[in-house]
Amino acid sequence: MLLFPLFNRFEAIYPSKMTVAEYLAEQLCKIGVRYVFGIPGGPSIPYIEAFRSAGIEFILTSNEAAAGIMADVSARLTGIPGVCHATFGPGATNISTATGGALLDRSPVIVLTSEIDERMLHRTTQMNIDHQRLFSPLTKGTFRLTPHNAAGIIEDAIRLCTEEYPGPVHIGLPSDLANSPVGPDSAIGSAHEKEAIRNDTGKIISMLGNSASPLLAIGLTAARSGVEEKLASFLENKKIPVVLTPMAKGLIPESHQCYAGVLFHALSDYFDELLEKTDLIIGLGYDPVEYNYESWTRQLPLVHFNTVKTDLPESESVARYIGPPGEWFDILNKNLPASLLVNSSVLDSVRDEMASVFNGFTSHFGPVTALKVIMDELPGNAIITADVGSHLHLIGQYWKTSGRRNLIMTNGWSGMGFGLPAALAANLIHPDTTSVCVTGDGGFLMMAGEIITARRYNLPVITVVFADGELNLIRLKQSWQNIPPHGSVLYAGDLFESDTFLGIKVLTADNEEKMRQAIKIALSMNKPVIINARIDPEDYKWLVVRR
Ligand SMILES: Cc1ncc(C[n+]2csc(CCOP(=O)(O)OP(=O)(O)O)c2C)c(N)n1
């Protein structure tokens, strides 16, 4: 008696008795997924075919880590979960790097890996490691699909990866699963209990009311939540100095009267002057994954607003409010006195001093000059992706976004090799917009194989390699400890020693004029191109903040 209604329900949901591969493709298609990034193994083939039939393109990369980064960045740019795929063992461990990135940079990514079938799962067999254990600390949830849980798991995975904080989920696909008919579900949409949160609203109201010179520190959660308009009108009424975390760059224009600069990045020790005159830090959508409060707030009283509970300093003078962004602004608007910009002269002097230090480096061909030329020549709507290293510390502070969210980076994860695949994804998602990757040579070498991905799909990305011959950030840290550069020198002489790399044009620049020419040529080519910027890294010694 029981079987009959179940059978009817199954027939109603799955009238054509789809295979698991077809069902997965259909569900991804329904939420707007257009690409799956990865490298196939044998068991991937039916999935790739099902994706193709559903209109989802499989983008082949040279390394699965690049595929994961491309999924992450496509999710950031579209708001739709990014999807990537890898095979057993080595494919899974390669893609795990980017999975960690999606976790700590808060990006909704669905990671699909092939898994060993049930029969051999606990046996000794080629490429077999436990993917569920591998992905457990790297994801918000990890699942193993069967014909009977497919519908529930896929629904759960999509919900879980997009809800606050967004992040990655992993779905293991047993190697014998793809062509099985998707069966009646045993568990659809498991419920997740939300932890009850007690907000310190009363304490916050009194802290805000008593503050004469607060400082607003805006972070990744705010940046992701699209608070630009609310923030602009809030700052119109309550003029408070603003510092941003690196990944919140672009939330307000650098020319805004309240803008001080970017925490953690180049010259950010100039904010000390401002902190001396501050009596309260207001963390707005501040995610400590980018930069712990303790590292810079000098134990000033702290009011923290975020969407989910975060790790905070244990102190009597810390109060937190967990809720949606609209509520943060309601509390701030109601309880902060309307003010003229207290500390405006300090703010002006901090900004002027920082600008004059940067300008001091424009007389030789170092990273500041190279970046200035890129800024001069690129169209205003260009998307810039950065890698990780000293060059990122410079870009994060010096780059002018003019209030556009067009600088893409990793700071929560900070994995080298991010920049190039990120630019490829940006170009795929916004083909009519110029995408430029600015990377160190160390980070470029980690992902150099992705140049062929640009060539394969004709993605006209401009890859600017800041070729200083070294892992500069590490060499700097060695010099701070009076240790010679062991293990941080990459090569002697020229990185490319050729005007092509994997069939892609390499334009070399070793002075400002050649750099300008190279950018102009690159912009006119409409093809992938590399600019080998042979910079003198001296600037970093004075710009990167010693911590
Ligand atoms: C995958 C990974 N390995 C190591 C590091 C540690 N690390 C941070 S910056 C850096 C040096 C980066 O060198 P390069 O890409 O040449 O950039 P530069 O500092 O020279 O601008 C290293 C090794 C890291 N962040 N990520």
Ligand SMILES: [Mg+2]
């Ligand atoms: Mg370098």
